[in-house]
Amino acid sequence: MAAPIFAPLATIGRSVITLLAGVGRVSLYAANTVSHLFRPPYYPREFLIQLMQIGFLSLPVVGLTALFTGGALALQIYSGGARFNAEAVVPSIVAIGMVRELGPVLGGLMVAGRVAAAIAAEIGTMKVTEQIDALVTLSTNPLKYLTLPRVLAATLSLPLLVAVGDSIGIFGGYLVGTTRLGFNPANYIQNTLDFLEPWDVISGMIKGAVFGFIVAIMGCYHGMNSGKGAAGVGRATTNAVVSASILILASNYVLTEVFFSA
Amino acid sequence: MIKLSDVHKSFGPKQVLRGVNLEVAKGESMVIIGGSGTGKSVLLKSVLGLVRHDSGMITLDGEDVTRAARDPFLARFGMLFQGAALFDSLPVWQNVAFRLMRGQLKRPRNEARDIAIEKLRRVGLKPDVADLYPSELSGGMQKRVGLARAIAAEPEIIFFDEPTTGLDPIMSGVINDLIREIVVEMGATAMTITHDMSSVRAIADKIAMLYDGVIQWTGPVADMDSADDPYLHQFITGSADGPIEAVR
Numbered sequence: 120m121a122a123p124i125f126a127p128l129a130t131i132g133r134s135v136i137t138l139l140a141g142v143g144r145v146s147l148y149a150a151n152t153v154s155h156l157f158r159p160p161y162y163p164r165e166f167l168i169q170l171m172q173i174g175f176l177s178l179p180v181v182g183l184t185a186l187f188t189g190g191a192l193a194l195q196i197y198s199g200g201a202r203f204n205a206e207a208v209v210p211s212i213v214a215i216g217m218v219r220e221l222g223p224v225l226g227g228l229m230v231a232g233r234v235a236a237a238i239a240a241e242i243g244t245m246k247v248t249e250q251i252d253a254l255v256t257l258s259t260n261p262l263k264y265l266t267l268p269r270v271l272a273a274t275l276s277l278p279l280l281v282a283v284g285d286s287i288g289i290f291g292g293y294l295v296g297t298t299r300l301g302f303n304p305a306n307y308i309q310n311t312l313d314f315l316e317p318w319d320v321i322s323g324m325i326k327g328a329v330f331g332f333i334v335a336i337m338g339c340y341h342g343m344n345s346g347k348g349a350a351g352v353g354r355a356t357t358n359a360v361v362s363a364s365i366l367i368l369a370s371n372y373v374l375t376e377v378f379f380s381a
Numbered sequence: 382m383i384k385l386s387d388v389h390k391s392f393g394p395k396q397v398l399r400g401v402n403l404e405v406a407k408g409e410s411m412v413i414i415g416g417s418g419t420g421k422s423v424l425l426k427s428v429l430g431l432v433r434h435d436s437g438m439i440t441l442d443g444e445d446v447t448r449a450a451r452d453p454f455l456a457r458f459g460m461l462f463q464g465a466a467l468f469d470s471l472p473v474w475q476n477v478a479f480r481l482m483r484g485q486l487k488r489p490r491n492e493a494r495d496i497a498i499e500k501l502r503r504v505g506l507k508p509d510v511a512d513l514y515p516s517e518l519s520g521g522m523q524k525r526v527g528l529a530r531a532i533a534a535e536p537e538i539i540f541f542d543e544p545t546t547g548l549d550p551i552m553s554g555v556i557n558d559l560i561r562e563i564v565v566e567m568g569a570t571a572m573t574i575t576h577d578m579s580s581v582r583a584i585a586d587k588i589a590m591l592y593d594g595v596i597q598w599t600g601p602v603a604d605m606d607s608a609d610d611p612y613l614h615q616f617i618t619g620s621a622d623g624p625i626e627a628v629r
Contacts, residue, residue, distance in 0.1 A: 160484065245468075252431050253466035257480045257530075258455045 174276025189291025242342025277331030
């Protein structure tokens with residue numbers, strides 16, 4: 120029996136071990152999923168369905184988020200920039216801010232809310248109603264049939280969603296800039312194009328791919344490990360969204376360090 | 382033949398199976414009875430590899446099930462799950478033909494659909510059910526679809542997990558009769574777990590009673606009522622008095 124003085128240390132130790140074990144399990148799950156990319160059979164129909172569910176049906180939420188964010192960003196930069204006579208930088212800052220940071224991060228978070236939750240709830244329900252066991256008895260690997268199509272669809276569609284979101288976000292800034300802040304439309308577009316570099320756009324899309332992978336893996340992992348009953352599925356859904364969101368924010372920092380640190 | 386030798390399985394501190402020994406001969410219909418939570422489902426899932434047993438050995442025709450190539454091994458089995466476990470996102474016919482539309486047994490879509498409709502007819506469902514979704518079916522119809530799916534690829538061995546749970550007595554009787562007919566007709570080996578005694582009498586050639594993690598009694602169904610095992614006697618009479626503790 121450890122002395123009471125060590126009790127807090129033991130608690131911290133247990134928490135760290137639990138956390139590391141969780142990270143290990145998720146990493147193994149992700150690695151196992153990716154390994155199925157190179158091992159047939161494949162399920163192209165499931166992939167196309169997921170492309171539609173995850174990619175196409177997320178367009179409205181990502182588009183609206185980008186539109187309002189771009190508009191708000193233009194207002195903020197204009198009013199903030201006025202303090203040091205830098206109102207003219209609105210188009211370039213909106214563009215760079217959207218494509219490098221806000222487009223991928225907000226797009227990823229919105230998709231995490233919509234898709235990670237839906238995946239975890241669907242797979243969690245399949246788990247508690249023995250549909251996953253039924254898949255196995257029908258000689259179908261759930262990782263191939265359920266996880267890989269979702270992960271692949273999210274990883275490929277998020278960069279495209281980010282690109283669309285970037286465009287809509289910049290358009291939101293343009294609308295506010297030209298209708299509320301008095302910018303000349305042609306100058307606004309020219310300023311945007313002059314300062315935007317291809318790498319700004321590409322780096323945002325790479326972030327999108329990573330975030331898509333995270334969203335689908337967390338949704339599938341928590342669904343597959345869902346507890347029993349409605350409460351278990353509810354917890355799995357919450358955990359999927361929370362863990363995907365935190366991992367998106369953390370990986371965004373790491374990727375930004377890798378891409379843009381001097 | 383399915384053979385379980387000294388099979389143990391624990392979940393954390395809880396020992397569910399404590400040395401199960403059981404043999405199911407080819408073409409035999411074995412029914413495993415026992416109270417809720419005695420490990421009947423775990424036993425069935427251990428044979429299929431859905432649950433990995435801790436120790437002991439399970440063999441199918443002499444081959445260790447944990448070492449068998451998974452796809453050919455699973456292709457020999459069909460299973461009816463307790464809640465039918467139909468895939469919500471697929472129409473009924475695709476549920477039934479699931480195995481016939483992918484993997485080694487893949488057939489053209491039209492042929493798979495025709496087989497599905499024939500199997501649906503075999504379990505007493507009309508062809509117009511084929512295009513419905515599982516959520517549009519009653520519990521009894523879902524069980525029938527689950528049964529059609531279990532037999533779609535004409536497996537050698539069929540497992541039935543609580544086939545009549547949640548059904549009214551008449552529908553239970555219909556499902557029991559269907560199971561018996563189909564198993565006899567296909568010449569399949571069947572393993573059923575249930576605590577419904579009407580199912581036991583309708584389906585079983587032999588029964589095994591699981592209690593406290595071991596097989597307490599096994600023998601032909603005809604010997605069940607005359608057996609002097611107190612556990613079995615208490616179970617089949619549904620008495621609260623006896624060696625099995627009844628929590629009130």
